Amino acid sequence: MPLICSQLSVFYGRRKALSDFELSMRRGEIRALIGPNGSGKSTALQALAGLLKPAQGQVTIEGVAVASMSRRAIARKLAFLPQQPSAPDEMTIAQLVRQGRFPHVGLFRTYDRKDEEAIEWALDCTGLTSLADRTLQELSGGERQRAWISAALAQEAGILLLDEPTSFLDIGYQVEVLDLVHRLSRERGVTVIMAIHDINQAIAVSDRISLLEKGELRFDGEPRALAESGLIEKTFRVKGRFVQVSPDNPPHFDVELTRLRQPEA
Ligand SMILES: Nc1ncnc2c1ncn2[C@@H]1O[C@H](COP(=O)(O)OP(=O)(O)OP(=O)(O)O)[C@@H](O)[C@H]1O
Ligand SMILES: [Mg+2]
Known part of the structure; x- marks a missing residue:
């Protein structure tokens, strides 16, 4: 298994942000990490990338504990795109993407x-x-x-962790990035975990979905089972329903917005 974690708990000071989180990724699997703001998605990804030290539990890449690996060794196996990455403003795209190759270039660069x-x-x-x-x-x-997605791709790692990679993209590029993720998984066997807010995109692109709420794992399973669970309405406190447009398409969550259109009393 390329990536496994079990009983992973992470604290910020005395506050627990992630509790007994677990997942097991097959090679080439795509997993969406969904959940309300502050539910622990970024925390989970950072812990999986070895950037946050868990208070409990461990992460293993191909059977090796991430905690025992050097940054460079991790980077050869896993590329992580944070939610808010930063780099100097004067850096060019080409330079940023070149940096993505750092785990591969030799001592003399x-x-x-x-x-x-x-x-x-x-x-x-x-x-x-x-x-x-x-x-x-x-x-x-x-x-x-x-540009940041490009830098992560240049790393050519077998595991891609993406924290809301489409949040700023227009619908055309959103679809393009999701399609790219899908192709990387199916053609190159890249294993992908992606935090994402769009439920329908999560359902369309993933093999499995993990749903977090207040740091706790509420669901881990296939998209169709999530649609049948009733958990989306409950967890996100919205009204809506899953509709099946055709048997070939995945179920589609139709959120109810009619309240917004009612005239004022
Ligand atoms: N560096 C930090 N120090 C202290 N608390 C933090 C820190 N980062 C996150 N938190 C807290 O930990 C919890 C989980 O945050 P996290 O960023 O993992 O949520 P998220 O699911 O990624 O949310 P979003 O959808 O807004 O990106 C939140 O309550 C947040 O306020
Ligand atoms: Mg986040």
Whole structure:
């Protein structure tokens, strides 16, 4: 198994942000991590990436404890795109994406053909080839997000952890990024865990879904079982229903917004 964790608990000071979290990823599996704001999605991803030390439990990559691995060793296996990554404004997209290769380049920082090809491929995948020489401060929010996705892709790790990778993207690029994730999983066997707010996108793209609420794992299973569980309405405190447009399509959550359109009393 590429990535496993069990009984993972994380504290910030004395406050518990994640409680007994567990998951087990097969090679090439796509998992969406959903849950309300503050439910622990980013905390879970950071713990899986070895950036937050759990108070309890452990994470293993291909059977090796993340806690025992160097940053570089982790980065060869796992690429992590944080929710709010930061880099100097004057850095160009090309430089940012080059940095994604750091776990592969040798001691003397020489980039070989394979590195250059990975960089070109990562830029192309996110539609940034023509913008490669622009600095980060010269980009729109969505272009910047694509630059970060590109840097994570250039790392060519077998495990991708993405924290809300589509939050700033227009609907066209949202679909493109989800499609890219799907292709990486199916064609290259990349294992993906992705925090995402759009329930329907989560259901459409994932093999399995983990639902967090207040740091606790409320659901771990297939999208259709989540749709049947009634947990979306309960956890997010909304009214709505799952509709099945056709047998070939995944169920679609239709959130009720009619209250917003009622005239004032
Ligand atoms: N660095 C931190 N120090 C202290 N508390 C934190 C820190 N980061 C997050 N928290 C708290 O931990 C809990 C989980 O936060 P986390 O960022 O994991 O939520 P999330 O599910 O990713 O939310 P969002 O959907 O808003 O991104 C929240 O109550 C949050 O306030
Ligand atoms: Mg978050």
